[in-house]
Amino acid sequence: MELTKSKPSSAIKQARVRGRTLETIFWYTVLCLIAVITVFPFIWVLSTSLKGPNDVIYSVPPQLFPNDPTIDNYRRVWQQLPMANFFTNSILVAAATVTLNLLFCSLAAYPFAKMQFRGKDLIFYLLLATFIVPPQLTYIPGFVLAVNVFHYYDTIFALIFPSLATVFNIFLMRQAFKTVPDELIDAGRIDGASELRIWWSILMPIVRPSLATIAIITFVSTWNDFLWPSLMLHTRERMTLPVGLANLQGMFTSDQRGIAAGVVMTIIPILIVFVLLQRQFVRGLSGAVKG
Numbered sequence: 001m002e003l004t005k006s007k008p009s010s011a012i013k014q015a016r017v018r019g020r021t022l023e024t025i026f027w028y029t030v031l032c033l034i035a036v037i038t039v040f041p042f043i044w045v046l047s048t049s050l051k052g053p054n055d056v057i058y059s060v061p062p063q064l065f066p067n068d069p070t071i072d073n074y075r076r077v078w079q080q081l082p083m084a085n086f087f088t089n090s091i092l093v094a095a096a097t098v099t100l101n102l103l104f105c106s107l108a109a110y111p112f113a114k115m116q117f118r119g120k121d122l123i124f125y126l127l128l129a130t131f132i133v134p135p136q137l138t139y140i141p142g143f144v145l146a147v148n149v150f151h152y153y154d155t156i157f158a159l160i161f162p163s164l165a166t167v168f169n170i171f172l173m174r175q176a177f178k179t180v181p182d183e184l185i186d187a188g189r190i191d192g193a194s195e196l197r198i199w200w201s202i203l204m205p206i207v208r209p210s211l212a213t214i215a216i217i218t219f220v221s222t223w224n225d226f227l228w229p230s231l232m233l234h235t236r237e238r239m240t241l242p243v244g245l246a247n248l249q250g251m252f253t254s255d256q257r258g259i260a261a262g263v264v265m266t267i268i269p270i271l272i273v274f275v276l277l278q279r280q281f282v283r284g285l286s287g288a289v290k291g
Contacts, residue, residue, distance in 0.1 A: 048260035073261040085237045086244040093159045097222045105169040110199050113177030131167040158232040169214045176210035212277045241266050
């Protein structure tokens with residue numbers, strides 16, 4: 001009887017193992033296909049940026065490996081446009097926007113997460129309600145304010161000041177602060193620490209992964225922003241990378257190889273930032289979801 005019972009149980013275990021193996025193979029196949037679809041445009045752009053004048057850009061099937069690879073496209077773009085100024089302006093705007101977002105969004109999220117005051121939930125939900133407003137609708141009043149009130153038209157400040165804080169970042173920081181135990185804050189208050197000291201010395205070190213998440217999201221959105229900088233910047237030396245590279249796109253002719261080289265140069269800083277902060281990025285997102 002014991003032998004007859006052990007055989008069916010072992011068969012069931014083998015069937016479960018096979019099922020799990022097939023399921024794992026299926027999901028890995030799906031993920032690989034998604035990865036190929038996602039990475040293919042970048043590979044095509046990188047290949048185009050290395051193609052010589054005799055290589056075909058558009059073909060079926062696409063030519064991914066240049067017959068005559070060259071870096072002349074990068075050299076030509078760097079000499080044709082003030083790329084050093086574009087990089088400097090983009091780095092300045094992105095760094096200032098990320099730093100100010102981390103500061104102001106964390107300061108704004110702390111009261112919503114750990115303080116008690118009348119109308120807290122109402123104010124927070126009204127703040128979230130503004131998130132559904134498309135940012136394009138604010139460009140006209142923002143342009144009028146920039147030109148007539150603040151007088152920072154065609155300056156770098158026109159890209160920094162309107163992005164001092166975002167509702168999404170405040171929401172992420174609030175969710176991160178809510179995961180911090182109240183006992184730590186109460187202990188700090190008992191020791192005589194001020195609210196700013198509690199925010200800086202207790203909460204900020206704990207929510208470091210969420211700070212990295214906000215830094216990556218803000219950096220990528222600021223680095224790739226095109227519409228608002230194209231409205232505000234008209235002097236070539238003050239343009240950011242996306243706006244400056246648009247000069248390669250003419251009305252009748254386009255330097256496709258040069259555009260591809262410029263796109264690759266634009267993507268490299270984003271990849272570097274994400275590689276350096278990817279672990280904190282994943283931990284910050286998971287913490288925000290749990291909170």
